[in-house]
Amino acid sequence: DTEVTQTPKHLVMGMTNKKSLKCEQHMGHRAMYWYKQKAKKPPELMFVYSYEKLSINESVPSRFSPECPNSSLLNLHLHALQPEDSALYLCASSPTMARRDTEAFFGQGTRLTVV
Amino acid sequence: GIQVEQSPPDLILQEGANSTLRCNFSDSVNNLQWFHQNPWGQLINLFYIPSGTKQNGRLSATTVATERYSLLYISSSQTTDSGVYFCAVVIRGTSGSRLTFGEGTQLTVNP
Numbered sequence: 001d002t003e004v005t006q007t008p009k010h011l012v013m014g015m016t017n018k019k020s021l022k023c024e025q026h027m028g029h030r031a032m033y034w035y036k037q038k039a040k041k042p043p044e045l046m047f048v049y050s051y052e053k054l055s056i057n058e059s060v061p062s063r064f065s066p067e068c069p070n071s072s073l074l075n076l077h078l079h080a081l082q083p084e085d086s087a088l089y090l091c092a093s094s095p096t097m098a099r100r101d102t103e104a105f106f107g108q109g110t111r112l113t114v115v
Numbered sequence: 116g117i118q119v120e121q122s123p124p125d126l127i128l129q130e131g132a133n134s135t136l137r138c139n140f141s142d143s144v145n146n147l148q149w150f151h152q153n154p155w156g157q158l159i160n161l162f163y164i165p166s167g168t169k170q171n172g173r174l175s176a177t178t179v180a181t182e183r184y185s186l187l188y189i190s191s192s193q194t195t196d197s198g199v200y201f202c203a204v205v206i207r208g209t210s211g212s213r214l215t216f217g218e219g220t221q222l223t224v225n226p
Binding site: 031033037041042043044045048050055056088090092097098102103104105106108109111 | 145156157163
């Protein structure tokens, strides 16, 4: 099973709302990632968790708050977003972040629209 | 940071044609993956290929790490092959590994 599951698939939220994106994997992977993808552009890294600890934060605004409650789950909490934050948010996992153990598997994404 | 360049940016084929997509990278990488992004946004793993050659059905890939490039071959293309093909490389920094994507090749296969 090489499945990464993201919910919801689509989300429309207002600029004053608080919402969360969820990601789950049962492959025993210990590295999990959030990526943001705008239309006609490649995915851009936002956060990396390794062994449930935040390892990389690519200078993401604080209105995006990641959380890794356990080794299978990854959340992205959203608050006071702007319309320009509308994008496809992709979750990924890999066995570890070690040198040769980094094959990543992606979820189907959450298409977020901020109104 | 590392530069990942893909060519061509756009490719239009007739069904049944063959094609080669290229990925150049500017620095040594730990690993390289090829993905196909379908129209619904799903990134599908095609190959995990830090070096050498792999084949999977009509698709094959070759990475020459010493010369910093990878090639993806699609033979006998089908309309379902349409979508964006991304090359992504893994580089290891002080805080961990990153998967960095090229700009992609938009492939359209016409019936």
